[in-house]
Amino acid sequence: AVTTDAGCPTTVWGRDPEIVRSIASDHANPRYLPGVELPEALTATTDAVGAVSGADVVVVALPSKVLRRTVAPLAAHVRPDAVLVSLSKGVEHGSDRRMSEVVAEAAGVGRDRVAVVSGPNLAREIAARQPTATVVAATTPEVAEQVAAACSTDYFRPYTNTDVVGVEIAGAMKNVIALAVGMAVGLGMGDNSRASIITRGLAETARLGAALGADPQTFAGLAGMGDLVATCTSPLSRNRTFGEELGRGSTVEEVVARTRQTAEGVVSCGSLLHLARSLGVDVPITEAVTAVVSGGLRPEDLARLLLSRARKPEVE
Ligand SMILES: NC(=O)C1=CN([C@@H]2O[C@H](COP(=O)(O)OP(=O)(O)OC[C@H]3O[C@@H](n4cnc5c(N)ncnc54)[C@H](O)[C@@H]3O)[C@@H](O)[C@H]2O)C=CC1
Numbered sequence: 001a002v003t004t005d006a007g008c009p010t011t012v013w014g015r016d017p018e019i020v021r022s023i024a025s026d027h028a029n030p031r032y033l034p035g036v037e038l039p040e041a042l043t044a045t046t047d048a049v050g051a052v053s054g055a056d057v058v059v060v061a062l063p064s065k066v067l068r069r070t071v072a073p074l075a076a077h078v079r080p081d082a083v084l085v086s087l088s089k090g091v092e093h094g095s096d097r098r099m100s101e102v103v104a105e106a107a108g109v110g111r112d113r114v115a116v117v118s119g120p121n122l123a124r125e126i127a128a129r130q131p132t133a134t135v136v137a138a139t140t141p142e143v144a145e146q147v148a149a150a151c152s153t154d155y156f157r158p159y160t161n162t163d164v165v166g167v168e169i170a171g172a173m174k175n176v177i178a179l180a181v182g183m184a185v186g187l188g189m190g191d192n193s194r195a196s197i198i199t200r201g202l203a204e205t206a207r208l209g210a211a212l213g214a215d216p217q218t219f220a221g222l223a224g225m226g227d228l229v230a231t232c233t234s235p236l237s238r239n240r241t242f243g244e245e246l247g248r249g250s251t252v253e254e255v256v257a258r259t260r261q262t263a264e265g266v267v268s269c270g271s272l273l274h275l276a277r278s279l280g281v282d283v284p285i286t287e288a289v290t291a292v293v294s295g296g297l298r299p300e301d302l303a304r305l306l307l308s309r310a311r312k313p314e315v316e
């Protein structure tokens with residue numbers, strides 16, 4: 001919808017013929033965006049090859065788990081000069097690859113042709129055209145600017161950045177931190193606990209980013225603090241809501257069974273922990289969340305575990 005509003009003819013691909021028909025004919029997606037009116041100019045198709053063939057920008061908005069296998073069959077149909085854009089927030093299980101790396105590999109294109117859009121961008125609020133800002137990151141300013149121009153509207157303001165690593169690590173980590181905040185809320189903890197987890201979550205995100213060569217300033221920006229605050233404080237966040245249900249006593253399996261959409265933090269906390277350990281980076285909140293998700297720790301023991309760690313300087 002944003003690219004359509006930005007004046008770019010846009011086609012959405014979907015697997016479910018009923019949803020595709022509804023987007024194309026009724027300008028609505030009652031399953032995912034009830035009550036939202038989509039732009040009349042937005043078209044939709046179940047033909048993925050038709051959707052990507054000829055497109056100069058291909059936007060990939062898939063759960064991290066299915067990204068590689070969904071993009072790979074389309075590789076031969078992507079225009080050689082097309083730019084691919086990843087909206088996905090996670091780290092691939094098994095390879096620890098960032099989403100833009102997975103897109104580049106699956107599509108068989110250079111990393112300089114893959115951009116990332118990430119920021120405080122809850123889908124429902126954007127669909128309702130509520131004002132927000134975001135970050136478009138690409139290895140070159142030219143590609144970032146091309147994508148920014150394609151999604152710039154009077155309610156959606158993109159800022160460009162060439163720190164792809166920082167933007168993606170921030171987007172993946174904030175989901176894990178939102179799970180921890182959700183657990184605290186579900187357990188009845190208040191604003192001090194929430195703010196402490198958000199702030200120390202940002203500290204461990206920046207530490208991991210630094211070890212991967214990210215620009216420290218990215219973490220104070222929209223894709224860092226901005227998205228972290230939006231996700232950790234919004235009832236619209238699937239990750240925070242998932243954490244809340246864990247905090248109230250549900251098991252991971254029970255919440256997964258009840259949830260139709262993806263809570264990426266559950267999928268990627270283990271990979272992020274693995275990545276951090278391989279670099280010798282301390283990520284205590286991610287470690288605790290991974291322990292809860294894998295069944296090795298009860299949410300009610302999470303605070304005690306984090307607070308009993310050895311004292312240390314705030315800034316190291
Ligand atoms: N929903 C949101 O507010 C935002 C989501 N993101 C990120 O975007 C990514 C996608 O998120 P959502 O759209 O919310 O996820 P979702 O769980 O709603 O799924 C997105 C779409 O992928 C389709 N899909 C699922 N499995 C598939 C498969 N095997 N093959 C092809 N398509 C499949 C689903 O049918 C759905 O239409 C995630 O990484 C998320 O972190 C980023 C910013 C905001």
Ligand SMILES: O=C(CO)COP(=O)(O)O
Nearest residue numbers: 119120121122237238239
């Ligand atoms: O990434 C998001 C907002 O920027 C969406 O968060 P959730 O995946 O937790 O719903």
